[in-house]
Amino acid sequence: GAVVSQHPSRVICKSGTSVKIECRSLDFQATTMFWYRQFPKKSLMLMATSNEGSKATYEQGVEKDKFLINHASLTLSTLTVTSAHPEDSSFYICSAIDRAWGTYEQYFGPGTRLTVT
């Protein structure tokens, strides 16, 4: 149980274009999902918290107009990188909390490698 998927696993796009990444909880309902970014050999940096049916909460320094987050259902959150630039190239990872058992255990997706050329 507690499986989170991401799509695509890898994406290459040209500078100036937009890219959408999907995060799905496959076997549980996730009222809260998180988006992280990870640079090479660094730990995970929280970008935003996404709650189903409401606006995402962004961490300080994260541009909400550049990283659009939508959490339209209890099993799906999307991250859209708008007008991507090479500095947006990174490993993006989502996670979701399964609250069915009253815990806050967080399960991660496999990540999406974004390369902007």
Added chain:
Amino acid sequence: EDQVTQSPEALRLQEGESSSLNCSYTVSGLRGLFWYRQDPGKGPEFLFTLYSAGEEKEKERLKATLTKKESFLHITAPKPEDSATYLCAVQARGSQGNLIFGKGTKLSVKP
């Protein structure tokens, strides 16, 4: 400020050589401390959650313990397939559940 510090940054072991990874933390009210394993190019894989001092959890060759200031991940008789980066994270009480991560310990186990 909530903070997590992991040590060592890197650890090289021979197969069968047991050791421990350390995670020191400061948090304004701990809801839970999490251990994850991360392989290169993949998302973190959930290992354990510890909620209160004195708690211990085991899974195969791994055992996690928790005190009020730190957590240890003990690896008994490691195998090469245990090689990975081990991440520690804390979750503060009252938060929406976001995790504050340490920088990780990269474990290499040589046959």
